[in-house]
Amino acid sequence: MTGIEPVGHASADAVEQLIPLTEEELLARLGALALGESLGFGPADFGRYVRIGRRWLESQASTLRDLLCLSPTVLAARQMTAGDDAVLAAAIADVLLGIHDLPTAATAALLLTRRGLNTLCSNG
């Protein structure tokens, strides 16, 4: 027994698709997901989405910390996947699926992985 739950294929696939994206693109995606479907005329709003994505992460920091920092799945994944962002992010996304939809969970998970979970977990 490793103590780590097998990571769902859906999470792994969703994270894999996001790997080529930069931090700005991931934040913009998170911002767009927070607002959901929209009609209407919003020109040139990439920066607006980035800003909303950043604030989403800030506003969720406490919840994310509670969910992730002591999660056995995440702790085990951190030990086993040193340097492999995709695998760790997929494990984090699996945990986040309890409260967020898959696109949001995968995007947030990859952002948190790239920023380093230590950053999140040491700011409690």
Add this chain to the structure above:
Amino acid sequence: MTRPAIAYAWAARRRTLLNDTSASEQSWEDEHSNDPRWSAAVRLAARRSQQLKHGTEETQQALASLWVERVNTGYMAITLHPLAGEFALVADSGLQELLDLTAVSVARHYRGSSFDAAHCPPAARSSFGRLYQIQLGQFYLYGRFCEPSPAGLDGGAVAERVMQEATLFALAHELGHAVAATEHRAGHVYWLDEQQAPANLGHVAVEIEADAFAVALCFADLWGASVGEAEATLRMLAIRLTLNAMEAVEAASLVPRVDRHLPARRRWNGIRSYLAERFPAWLLERVDELWEALAGAFAFTEASVVVPPFEGVLFSLARDGWLDAYDPAEEEQWAQREQLVWHFRLPLRISEYLIGADAVSTVRGSEPDHAETFRVGHRAVTELLEGLPDWLVGDDPAHGQATSGELISYLRIRERWPAPFCDGAPLPIHLMASAVHQRLNGRFPRSPETRR
């Protein structure tokens, strides 16, 4: 009318994400909006809808299901979010800021009981245009409105009416999307016959429908009524202002999304042909003439000389009657803002030359001639352009498009600078952003004064 519960709850939950100020600072709201102006626009739309020839009931249903959430970030976006039969309209404050400014200028052209270009001397229009360039320049430099217009700039009751009608048009356009929500979400027309809709319009057809719906609502109470020329003129100018403001800000994008909405002039021509069936030709021609006079001041144009005027912005606004008084201590701040925007407006070749001059300035013993200096700058812009990431220059409709404001933020990290700046002189970031913008979008339009 009761508050649409789902849309309101959706917006309230997102206030901390959307706003710069905290939700606890939010003090005003009624059943339509958290902003008095938007609320007034919803009530005005409800009144006008009673006089629509068609669609009164569905329009009123859409209004009853609409919550307008004003957010104060200065962006120019207005987005309509469908939520289980209700709608949240998220209206960023940038549109109102820009329309407020332009409404003051329109009001200056009203005197007695009529609008006329002659009511505002060209010199006064020109000093207003200078202020407009600085304010619109914020969209190019930061992607949003960060600094307010000068205190005391007030167009009185006429400007307030222009603003009200402009807000109504913006609301009514979105309301058109809400009424036709199912079809428009799928990219299909709702009122037009799909078979007869011109094929080359593509998804712009739903925007044309929303414009048609909006203009019908904005003028609903005037059909068959004895119409005052000034009132009809005011409403038409308000629509043109709104179209122009949207286009002006779309132009700040590094990759303007021209296919989403038609150009403002074409949108107006469509609206005009609708109005031509209801208003006399001479009235529409007078509005066109008035707009031509106004529009010169409402464009982001190429700077005609290298440095801004020596005369202070606030001084010239006061001299030309736009301000009763101003604090001379603020003049320096305005000069700095104008300087930044002015640099951004320099013609591409001059920007590239100045970039080259900065690049060679730190090379000891180097004395290149003007042509070589220009070539160094041109190469640096080319190198940067070739290495820019897709999120800055690409076209991803799902996540919006970047402005030169995001490029400026991106260039604050030295590792991203092109040669020879990466290990040489500091990069002139604003000049570089301007050069990239113009390489991608073409030169800024030349000002009417320069063309003469």
